[in-house]
Amino acid sequence: xxSKRELLEAFRACDENGFLYxxxxxxxxxxxxxxxHYENVVTxxxxxxxxxxxxxxxxxxxxAPWSTTYTEAPNPLPEDVYIKNPIGISxxxxxxxLPKLVSSEITIFENILKNPHRNVCTYYGxxxxxDYVGGVVLEKYRRTLENLMDSNPIIGSNIETxxxxxxxxxxxxxxxxxxxxxHSLGLVHDDINxxxxxxxxxxxxVIIDFNSCMLPGELSRGGTPGWSNCxxxxxxxxxxxxxxxxxxxxxxxxxxxxxxxxGL
Numbered sequence: 001x002x003s004k005r006e007l008l009e010a011f012r013a014c015d016e017n018g019f020l021y022x023x024x025x026x027x028x029x030x031x032x033x034x035x036x037h038y039e040n041v042v043t044x045x046x047x048x049x050x051x052x053x054x055x056x057x058x059x060x061x062x063x064a065p066w067s068t069t070y071t072e073a074p075n076p077l078p079e080d081v082y083i084k085n086p087i088g089i090s091x092x093x094x095x096x097x098l099p100k101l102v103s104s105e106i107t108i109f110e111n112i113l114k115n116p117h118r119n120v121c122t123y124y125g126x127x128x129x130x131d132y133v134g135g136v137v138l139e140k141y142r143r144t145l146e147n148l149m150d151s152n153p154i155i156g157s158n159i160e161t162x163x164x165x166x167x168x169x170x171x172x173x174x175x176x177x178x179x180x181x182x183h184s185l186g187l188v189h190d191d192i193n194x195x196x197x198x199x200x201x202x203x204x205x206v207i208i209d210f211n212s213c214m215l216p217g218e219l220s221r222g223g224t225p226g227w228s229n230c231x232x233x234x235x236x237x238x239x240x241x242x243x244x245x246x247x248x249x250x251x252x253x254x255x256x257x258x259x260x261x262x263g264l
Contacts, residue, residue, distance in 0.1 A: 003029035005049050009089050010037075024052060025089035030130075032057040034092060061095070062086050063132035064102040071113060071125035073137040078124060082140040087211060101211060106136060108210045111185055119178030121198070121208040141198035141206055145171070148199050149249060167203060168250045174205040175246065179239055182207065188214050188234040192242030193227035194249060194256070226256035 009025040022037040024044050035054025037044055044052070063086065077083075086098055109123040116122070122139035129135075148166060175197060182189050189196075191212040198206045212221045214234035222230050223238065227245055231238045248254035 007044065007049055008032075008085050009087070010044050011091075012042075024049070024054070025057075025092075026052075026054070030059060032059060032062045032089070034089065057089075057092060058096075059132065060099065061092065062089060062098060063129065063134070064099040064106065066126075066128055066131050066133055067103070067106075069110065070106055070133070071110060071123075073125035073127050077137060080140045081124060082138045083127065083135040084138055085135050102133065102136075105211045105213070106133065108187065108213050109136065109138075111187075112210075115181070115185055117178055117181040118204060119174045119206055120181055121206050138208070139206075141200055141208070143199045144195050145197035145199060145205060145246070145250075146194035149194065170203065171199070171205050172247055172250055175207065175243065178205065178207040179243060182213075183236055183239070186215065188216055188236055189239050190214050190220055190231075190234045191223050191228070192239050192246065193224040194246060195224070197246070222262070225259040225262040228261065230261040 006027040007024070008027055009023075011023045012020060013023050014020055019038065022044060023034065024037050025032070025034050026049060027033075033054035033056055035052045037048060037052055039048065086102055088098055088101070092098065106126060112120055113123050113125075121141075124137040124139075126136055127134040175192075179189065179192070189207065189210065189212070191209060192207075196207065196209040198208050200206055212223070214220065216235055218234045220231045220234045220238065222228065222232075223242065227242050228238060229241050245254055245256070249256065
């Protein structure tokens with residue numbers, strides 16, 4: 001009897017004939033697969049996933065190797081956590097680049113664990129899967145800054161129905177403090193945008209997503225269109241650029257639509 005398939009990622013793409021499809025990545029037992037699904041270009045349900053045909057991917061091209069320097073997540077896990085699996089599987093091109101990216105991000109999380117901050121995401125450790133990392137365990141936050149702004153498009157509007165308090169000054173102060181802390185660790189986040197800022201239940205902003213985080217001077221991954229100047233090198237100025245745009249967004253002066261730096 002085959003193992004139940006675990007959906008890891010589904011990414012919309014377009015083939016050479018202009019037809020939309022989903023590139024789907026899943027795990028079955030200890031094996032990983034990638035396949036294409038044309039029937040539903042929004043998501044894939046359990047039945048569709050069980051019938052999907054795909055190509056196997058070597059495990060060491062997907063999962064990062066376990067290291068004795070990693071913190072093992074507590075068992076049982078804390079309540080209400082987010083388990084981050086390998087991201088970017090849908091872009092797999094036959095090389096073991098992804099585990100290197102995951103290992104790099106875990107190293108950054110280990111640094112954050114030793115130097116925690118209220119406005120930087122909480123890291124609990126990694127789930128060990130034999131000789132590999134099975135997932136990165138993080139605090140779960142329910143709303144992004146983008147979500148919060150979508151529900152409060154006008155500063156000063158009536159927000160009594162919102163469960164998350166909206167205080168523009170406090171949000172920007174918290175982001176600033178979190179960013180300063182990251183910089184004090186000698187790190188460039190390099191992808192500051194409203195989807196990488198979560199808002200916790202107390203209305204505090206929390207910076208997440210460190211898979212683009214670099215040391216100053218390393219090659220940048222370019223950031224998110226509309227929120228970066230498409231840099232080639234990771235610098236603290238890249239983060240300041242993104243933060244300045246977030247400040248404008250919070251005060252209703254920018255909507256993330258300027259993607260000209262990325263040639264779009």
